[in-house]
Amino acid sequence: MLTILLDGIAYGMLLFILAVGLCVTLGLMNFINLAHGTFAMAGGYLTITLMQKAGVPFLWCLPAAFIFAAVLGLVLERTLYRHLYDKTHLDQVLFSIGLVFISIAMVDYAYGANQQIVNLPDYLTGRFSFLGASIGVYRVFVIAICGLLVVSLQLVLTMTRFGSRLRAAVDDGRVARGMGIDVTRIFAVTFAVGSGLAGLGGALGTGIISFDPTFPLKYMIYFLIVISVGGTTTITGPFLAAILLGVADVAGKYYVPAVGGFIIYTIMVVVLIVRPQGLFARAAAK
Amino acid sequence: MSAITPSTEAIRARAVLLGRSRWGVAEIIFWVLAFACYWLFPTKLSLLSEIAILGLVALSVDLVLGYAGIVTLGQGAFFGIGAYAAGLAAKHGMGTSLWSDPVIGLFIGGGVAAVIGFATSFLVLRGSDMTRLMVTLGVALIVDEVVNQMKWLTGGSDGLQGVLPSAVLGIWEFDLFGRVAFVYSMVVLFVLFVIARALVKSPFGLSLQAIKGNMLRTRAIGMPVNARLVAVYTVAAFYAGVAGALAAQTTQFASPDYVAFHRSADAMLMLVFGGAGHLYGGLLGSIIFRTMQDVLGNITPQYWQFWLGVTLVALVLFVRGGILGLLGNMLAAWRRKGGAS
Numbered sequence: 001m002l003t004i005l006l007d008g009i010a011y012g013m014l015l016f017i018l019a020v021g022l023c024v025t026l027g028l029m030n031f032i033n034l035a036h037g038t039f040a041m042a043g044g045y046l047t048i049t050l051m052q053k054a055g056v057p058f059l060w061c062l063p064a065a066f067i068f069a070a071v072l073g074l075v076l077e078r079t080l081y082r083h084l085y086d087k088t089h090l091d092q093v094l095f096s097i098g099l100v101f102i103s104i105a106m107v108d109y110a111y112g113a114n115q116q117i118v119n120l121p122d123y124l125t126g127r128f129s130f131l132g133a134s135i136g137v138y139r140v141f142v143i144a145i146c147g148l149l150v151v152s153l154q155l156v157l158t159m160t161r162f163g164s165r166l167r168a169a170v171d172d173g174r175v176a177r178g179m180g181i182d183v184t185r186i187f188a189v190t191f192a193v194g195s196g197l198a199g200l201g202g203a204l205g206t207g208i209i210s211f212d213p214t215f216p217l218k219y220m221i222y223f224l225i226v227i228s229v230g231g232t233t234t235i236t237g238p239f240l241a242a243i244l245l246g247v248a249d250v251a252g253k254y255y256v257p258a259v260g261g262f263i264i265y266t267i268m269v270v271v272l273i274v275r276p277q278g279l280f281a282r283a284a285a286k
Numbered sequence: 287m288s289a290i291t292p293s294t295e296a297i298r299a300r301a302v303l304l305g306r307s308r309w310g311v312a313e314i315i316f317w318v319l320a321f322a323c324y325w326l327f328p329t330k331l332s333l334l335s336e337i338a339i340l341g342l343v344a345l346s347v348d349l350v351l352g353y354a355g356i357v358t359l360g361q362g363a364f365f366g367i368g369a370y371a372a373g374l375a376a377k378h379g380m381g382t383s384l385w386s387d388p389v390i391g392l393f394i395g396g397g398v399a400a401v402i403g404f405a406t407s408f409l410v411l412r413g414s415d416m417t418r419l420m421v422t423l424g425v426a427l428i429v430d431e432v433v434n435q436m437k438w439l440t441g442g443s444d445g446l447q448g449v450l451p452s453a454v455l456g457i458w459e460f461d462l463f464g465r466v467a468f469v470y471s472m473v474v475l476f477v478l479f480v481i482a483r484a485l486v487k488s489p490f491g492l493s494l495q496a497i498k499g500n501m502l503r504t505r506a507i508g509m510p511v512n513a514r515l516v517a518v519y520t521v522a523a524f525y526a527g528v529a530g531a532l533a534a535q536t537t538q539f540a541s542p543d544y545v546a547f548h549r550s551a552d553a554m555l556m557l558v559f560g561g562a563g564h565l566y567g568g569l570l571g572s573i574i575f576r577t578m579q580d581v582l583g584n585i586t587p588q589y590w591q592f593w594l595g596v597t598l599v600a601l602v603l604f605v606r607g608g609i610l611g612l613l614g615n616m617l618a619a620w621r622r623k624g625g626a627s
Binding site: 217 | 412558592
């Protein structure tokens with residue numbers, strides 16, 4: 001019971017780290033980016049490559065994955081994405097699905113369609129018992145890192161100058177620009193950080209979820225659920241939604257495997273209909 | 287007297303509406319060529335009937351997206367529902383009774399899809415593009431799960447085996463070379479196309495375009511916006527269901543692949559390839575899409591996916607309105623040039 005709960009929380013935290021970048025692009029920049037999983041996949045595959053081919057220790061792979069995905073995000077944002085900010089949502093959907101297809105084909109070409117498995121270092125693979133439940137060290141590790149990230153994200157967003165500029169840029173881009181805030185640059189940095197976090201999530205995820213080239217498509221729906229259930233106006237909303245989703249998914253697969261993803265999808269549709277602004281969000285101001 | 291004789295405005299409006307629905311030469315050539323494929327590519331008939339079916343799905347997306355402006359990623363669900371409904375009818379009809387008659391199967395497939403389309407249409411009335419996208423996607427995923435889990439009915443991931451439709455109208459048996467399948471699919475496509483054409487050229491179709499243009503203003507001039515959207519969504523679900531029924535009958539098989547996400551995505555991509563809001567866009571798009579897939583996919587499957595992605599990105603960045611949009615722009619530019627000289 002406790003094992004499942006903890007596994008679920010670790011999974012949910014991972015989902016949150018993977019999805020939080022999307023929360024920014026979608027909620028803050030109003031851009032439907034279905035290719036968000038691509039950045040996570042980039043981080044995941046970079047970790048796999050570094051560990052298997054170059055023998056880089058796992059812990060060094062994490063920052064490497066963050067930087068790699070962030071740079072990738074920055075380059076794509078500057079070259080492609082920025083042309084699409086003022087296009088219709090349909091164009092954005094098509095464009096990002098196109099990116100997903102390209103990335104799937106490239107990864108498939110380079111690594112093959114097989115699932116990739118990473119051998120975690122010994123000090124992360126063990127299990128220990130706590131209150132009678134057997135708990136994986138790696139789960140605790142994931143929870144610790146993700147928890148740290150959530151707290152720091154929240155602090156950056158609410159306490160720093162950059163955070164307040166970002167919120168200003170989101171609330172009203174034109175006015176913010178008029179006040180001398182470099183909105184373009186703030187969006188670019190935010191996009192890069194969001195992609196980097198996805199990459200980091202991908203790297204962390206190598207120990208929990210198996211990677212194959214269809215990852216961006218498979219997990220796209222999970223990201224979207226996190227965003228739609230959590231709402232995009234805060235960070236805590238998606239965070240709670242991700243934890244809920246993680247626990248529900250793990251528990252659901254454990255107790256009622258026959259139902260599969262049915263419950264999650266139904267919840268998503270119902271939430272979208274009843275509370276389009278998200279379950280945890282306050283009513284949208286606009 | 288003036289109450290009986292129509293005013294000049296009414297006459298003009300009538301002329302405009304009728305003029306819109308006149309068949310052009312290009313359209314007639316298109317359909318003649320399409321049917322002539324029977325003699326032009328006698329070895330590729332099964333691929334051609336598949337294109338016709340895909341074209342029908344793209345047509346149904348066009349009704350929803352191109353005319354009413356509802357972004358949908360869930361049309362594959364109706365395709366799959368139609369396929370399973372018709373497939374089950376044919377399977378349990380045992381090849382003899384009325385249930386396994388293909389034409390009745392079309393109505394079964396389309397009808398069941400339309401009922402579910404009607405029921406879920408109320409979900410897409412609210413919210414932004416993003417909400418609609420996610421709701422349609424969510425409905426498609428739920429259908430996918432249901433098909434996968436109800437093994438006793440659908441055969442689960444093994445697919446629905448033993449779909450044996452009887453002869454079309456009791457005369458033409460499905461043959462190995464796909465001749466009957468091709469003609470049958472083409473005739474169904476053509477009939478449904480003519481109906482769709484009449485539909486979108488009618489005042490009803492105009493009102494859909496008005497809704498797409500500006501929902502708020504359309505509501506303000508007294509148009510029952512929600513009713514119109516429900517109607518077109520249901521019709522489109524019927525179309526996709528018929529396409530699914532056709533697919534199940536011509537391939538004698540239905541599998542969870544028919545309800546998978548990529549079906550919905552492909553249908554939308556085909557439409558966007560060709561150009562939304564012209565009816566012909568989806569048909570052209572399905573021809574190009576499936577031919578490209580056939581050629582590139584034969585080299586390696588990854589090639590196809592890669593180039594599909596590149597095409598999509600390029601389409602969004604450089605070409606507005608798909609191939610038909612491109613042709614239209616070229617034609618306009620050519621006319622301008624001709625007029626100036």
